[in-house]
Amino acid sequence: MKLKDNKLIKIITYCFFPIFIVLITEFNHMQSFNKLLGFVTSKFPAFLYSVLLISVLFFAILFFTKKSHIAVGILSITLYILSTVEYFKYTTSGTHLTLSDLVMTRNIGDVGKFAKLNFTWPLIICLILIIGYIVLCKKYTFNLPFTFKRRFLTSFICICTLLLGILLPKPSTNIYATFNLDNETSTNIFAINESFESNGLIGFLSQTTSNKFTSRLRKPENYSEDLVNNSLSEINETSDDYKKPNVIFIMSESFGDFRSLESSLDLSSYYESFDEISKDNFIGNCVVPTFGGYTPRTEFELLFGLPVYSLNTPSIPHNLLTDDNLTNSIPSYFKYLGYNTTYIHPFSGSFYSRNSIYGGYGFNNLFFEEDMINDSTRFRRYIDDYSVFEKIKQQLEQDDSPSYIFTTTMQNHQPYYDDDNITDGTSDLNELKYYLEGIKKTSDDLKSFLEWLNNFEEDVILVFVGDHYPFFTPTSDIYSQFGIDSSNTENLYNQKYLIYNNYDKDFSYLNDTKISTFYLPYVVIESLGTPLDKFSSTMINHMETTPIYSPNIQSISDRDAILDVLTYDRVEGESYSNK
Numbered sequence: 001m002k003l004k005d006n007k008l009i010k011i012i013t014y015c016f017f018p019i020f021i022v023l024i025t026e027f028n029h030m031q032s033f034n035k036l037l038g039f040v041t042s043k044f045p046a047f048l049y050s051v052l053l054i055s056v057l058f059f060a061i062l063f064f065t066k067k068s069h070i071a072v073g074i075l076s077i078t079l080y081i082l083s084t085v086e087y088f089k090y091t092t093s094g095t096h097l098t099l100s101d102l103v104m105t106r107n108i109g110d111v112g113k114f115a116k117l118n119f120t121w122p123l124i125i126c127l128i129l130i131i132g133y134i135v136l137c138k139k140y141t142f143n144l145p146f147t148f149k150r151r152f153l154t155s156f157i158c159i160c161t162l163l164l165g166i167l168l169p170k171p172s173t174n175i176y177a178t179f180n181l182d183n184e185t186s187t188n189i190f191a192i193n194e195s196f197e198s199n200g201l202i203g204f205l206s207q208t209t210s211n212k213f214t215s216r217l218r219k220p221e222n223y224s225e226d227l228v229n230n231s232l233s234e235i236n237e238t239s240d241d242y243k244k245p246n247v248i249f250i251m252s253e254s255f256g257d258f259r260s261l262e263s264s265l266d267l268s269s270y271y272e273s274f275d276e277i278s279k280d281n282f283i284g285n286c287v288v289p290t291f292g293g294y295t296p297r298t299e300f301e302l303l304f305g306l307p308v309y310s311l312n313t314p315s316i317p318h319n320l321l322t323d324d325n326l327t328n329s330i331p332s333y334f335k336y337l338g339y340n341t342t343y344i345h346p347f348s349g350s351f352y353s354r355n356s357i358y359g360g361y362g363f364n365n366l367f368f369e370e371d372m373i374n375d376s377t378r379f380r381r382y383i384d385d386y387s388v389f390e391k392i393k394q395q396l397e398q399d400d401s402p403s404y405i406f407t408t409t410m411q412n413h414q415p416y417y418d419d420d421n422i423t424d425g426t427s428d429l430n431e432l433k434y435y436l437e438g439i440k441k442t443s444d445d446l447k448s449f450l451e452w453l454n455n456f457e458e459d460v461i462l463v464f465v466g467d468h469y470p471f472f473t474p475t476s477d478i479y480s481q482f483g484i485d486s487s488n489t490e491n492l493y494n495q496k497y498l499i500y501n502n503y504d505k506d507f508s509y510l511n512d513t514k515i516s517t518f519y520l521p522y523v524v525i526e527s528l529g530t531p532l533d534k535f536s537s538t539m540i541n542h543m544e545t546t547p548i549y550s551p552n553i554q555s556i557s558d559r560d561a562i563l564d565v566l567t568y569d570r571v572e573g574e575s576y577s578n579k
Helices: 002-030 033-042 044-065 068-093 099-103 108-112 121-139 148-167 169-178 189-214 225-231 268-280 295-304 330-336 354-361 369-375 385-398 428-454 517-528 534-545 561-571
Strands: 246-252 282-287 340-344 365-367 403-408 460-466 494-501 514-516
Touching: 002 033, 002 044, 002 068, 002 121, 002 189, 033 044, 044 068, 044 148, 044 169, 044 189, 068 121, 068 189, 099 189, 148 169, 148 189, 169 189, 225 561, 246 295, 246 385, 246 517, 268 428, 268 494, 282 517, 295 330, 295 403, 295 517, 330 340, 330 403, 340 354, 340 385, 354 365, 365 369, 369 385, 385 403, 385 428, 428 460, 460 517, 494 517, 514 517, 517 534, 534 561
Parallel strands: 246 403, 246 460, 282 514, 340 365, 340 403
Antiparallel strands: 282 494, 460 494
16 A cells, blocks of 8 residues: 555656646746736646646656656756746846856856845745755656666657757747747847746747747858859949048947937936037937847947848857858958957956957957956946046057057946845836936046047047947836837937047038948948948948848848848858958
């Protein structure tokens, strides 16, 4: 009788495990029994999909490891870690975890710098329950009585079935439709968050992985050297007597002018210095490829002069570059002209693997937080913009040849609250105020820096642009105060850009033309009158006919064959356009 009871307990324990771990995974990041109950009841098909997916994954691990409690432990701890990371990411940034986020950094300590990690009672309870379940499974463990070859084959079949169901477009689309999962592809954070609410963490990770795979960059039809050459225009004529001023690009973290959004709030005091700068310099409007995060998208467009839309807007565009195509960059162009090229980013060099990749872009010098920590000051969490501007001054003064300097600032990165005073749902304006105080400091320090450049003895041209508007914590309701939700986010991709120079170059010819960010390097190149090749001539000419190329502003079905072909050619292709 006891033997039968043990067998029954064993069956119940392992059959219930997929349901148990899905419930724990979802509760761990929701931190609310009511939310969990609402998800299970109102989104039951999505919950059922998660249980079935985890069941297949459990069998795959079980057949590989042989021991049942080890399979339970591996899957339980993995899902607990993922749901814990999701909880901290969402409460800090208002954005959800995707599997591509896991390759952002090689150092988990970099992520910890974004916020103070406070363990809540649900996180602790879930961990205790998982440990308890693993102990229970250990007590009633069993070993599969099969040879390794048979177990490996079965595990392999389970994994292949899982991958085919997730990665192949037609099966995944049909499966998601069957279980009512939201399968819309979007770079709109509001829409992505709505998708997460509908799918749950496990379903969301599955769905975003499917979309990432199905939207991967593909070779253009009939791609060849002839196709690329036919996409290029003739070389624009330039003067032999061209200027070689120092060139500076400042991509300012989360800098946005909230006065451009409709609101009754008076925010002018935060932008006084920026307004003063604007009176004496050209201010234009551009469309950035991201909102609320994924800085590498905007950075890629400025460093390569290529649209990330042509790459299907990946989270980290530079991961697509082949080793041979790293030098198809704007820094390499200026290095070829005799410039000393420098990249400055006051954060960890390992984040987004910048320290191992960006040297291949043609930069002579790379400076990260670890290189600046002894000669910098901080504004709240991060090295401030003042220190970045001081580093630029230092580089300008020590370079014997003209300088090309690109900097990605860090001062105004989220989160927008003090660790000891985390905002809640009643403090939306405090979170906005926290952000705007950083914007004011950036504007003040930029004004002082430009005043210094006015007295600098060498010619300088400088472009200043924000990489994206910020996103706030999920408990805040800031953007609704500006009349923005998932249906009308176009304005959040519009950014002002500033062009400064100390040698009276006129940029008024640009008028009110709004352009995509990837064209900004060519605005500078054209103004210098430097020698052009067919590619840069093509981009300059294309700016006149197609000034904006962005899925956030236009229909995702509107594709530009020339930009798509040239971008593929210079990222994953044979680089025919650079020959």
